[in-house]
Structure formats: structure tokens, C-alpha cells
Amino acid sequence: MVFGYVRVSTKEQNESRQIKALMDYCKELKQENIYIDKQSGKNFERESYQKLKSILREGDTLIIKELDRLGRNKDMIKEELEYFKNNKIRIKILNIPTTLMDLPKDNQWVFDMINNILVEVLSAIAEEERNKIRIRQAEGIAIAKEQGKYRGRPKAELPKDFEKLFKQWKEEKINATQFTKLLGLKSRTTLYKYIERYETE
Known part of the structure; x- marks a missing residue:
């Protein structure tokens, strides 16, 4: 089956443009199979997205207009793409042409290749963003030290066994869900805050 996913950041924003783009691209896509969320993309704790994810099965196709409609956190997007790949769910992203290729029947390797490319690209982008954050922080500290304004800050306390599990x-x-449970955290959102803090300290 073919499904669509649409997200706008606030209730005031209109989702019609995204819906039209999905339906124009795929005539098989029925409007009742398009799932819509009206909230921030900072995490994946969204009602419609979670419902859609529970419905998707091996061999299904999920279409979204742009990658950032899925979410904003690159590490979390990578994990979702890994989930789709492992469960043999094809994802088509209208602004990433390689994901829209027609696949020959019985050529699973092409499908895997496309999913792998998506995951690798996201990994590279996420790593680049982390490096930029580190550089900006180091530059800011260096300037503050020169001006005699840097006093440092107490090192944030991490959960027990965080470094080993990290x-x-x-x-x-281990995956992020297991990581979260082993730390005794309530959500992956909290986990990613600790990860971001740990990687940028």
C-alpha cells in the first residue's frame, strides 16, 4: 500500500500544499492514507506519525514532500530511516530524486542501496553539524578567554553508565530505544539532549 505523511509546525499553518504535491506525484495515493501532524519536528512523539508507523508493513511505500517534514533532528531522522530500511518499507522524498527511481522487480539491492544512501547522507550532515557546533563553541570560548570573560561552567552531570552505553x-x-531504557529515561527526546550535551562539551 501507499501512504503519505504531512507535517506543519503549527495549527495555523496550512497543509494543503504538501497534500497536493503528494497526490499529484502518486495517483494511487488516497487522501485517507495521508497522515497529518501539526506540531514541531523536534522529536517523533507525534500522534499521527506514530499511528502511521504502526500501520506500515513490509512492501509498503511512504511518500513525504521534503525530508525535514519527517523531522528536524538529523540523528533521529537517521534512526527512523534505519527502521524503514530494516522493515523493508520504501520511503520516497519528493525533493530527493534518487528516492523516486522506478525499481525493477526482484531487485531488492537497488532498494537497499537507495535507503543506504539516505542514511549515509543524513549521518554525514549530522556529523558536520556537530563539528560546526564544536568549532563555534571553541571559538567563542577562545575569544572570551582573551577578553578575560570566560569563567567556564560546571560540567553537566550525566546519568550513571552514560559513557559506557554511549x-x-x-x-x-544497542539502539536508541534500548539506550533510553538502560538509562532509565522516560523518552528518547531526553536521551538526545544528553547526547548533544555530551558531544559538545
């Missing part, structure tokens, strides 16, 4: 997560021995 290493396992980076090595893909």
Missing part, C-alpha cells in the same frame, strides 16, 4: 550506541551494539 560507546555501545555509537558502535551500533
